[in-house]
Amino acid sequence: MLELSESARITAGIVLLTIVGIESGGFFLLRIATGGVAATDFQKTFYRAGHAHAGVLVTLGLLCLALAGATSLTGLWYWLGASGVLISAILLPGGFFFSAMGAGRTEPNGLKVLFPAGAIFLAAGVVTLAVGLLTA
Template identity: 75%
Template sequence: MLELSDPARITAGIVLLTIVGIESGGLFMLKVLRGRVATTDLQKSFYRAGHAHAGVLVILGLLCVLLAEATNLTGFAHWLAATGVLCAAILMPAGFFFSAMGAGRTSPNRAVVLLPVGAVVLGAGVVTLAVGLLLT
């Protein structure tokens, strides 16, 4: 049986609860795609991308929480390996959603900066975890 540290167990439990939020975002996406919510092409694309990134990154993030427990990483490196992808799961969807908000928006606003920031955090998290797994 896999034994998780208390922080990993609590993090995984909280993250599993966020799936309900992602699920409700799916209902919003159905309204958008069925034309029940007035959106521009940019908004449709960005909302779809935000929803997809949230779902995929949360699942990958849960896996990273588990895999980080199998490393000898400590301190910030362990935190980054375990939760970097989960941080990206907040930053990247937020970049898609917030940068497309506003009636009739046809180009992203300044919140689009969250996308490359999230991509850097994602990369840092997975590389740290990979190195931790390879060196353990």
């Protein structure tokens, strides 16, 4: 049986609840696809990418959270290995959605800065966790 720390268990429960938000994003995409919400081709592409990244990264983040308990990582390193992907699951989809918001937008706004921040957390989280697993 998988055993999670108290904080990992609570984090996992909260993250699972975010899936309802991802699901509502799917409904929003359906409304765009059926013409219920106007969006430019750029916005459609970015909204689809944001939705896909959210689902994949939340799933991977939950796996990383569970796997972190099998390492000997501590402190900041444990937090990064357990939560880095979950942080990227906020930043990367946020970059896609928030940088595409606004009527008639055809290119990303200033919130595109969320992309490199999310990419850094994703890479740092998976590399830290991988090193922790390989050295445990």
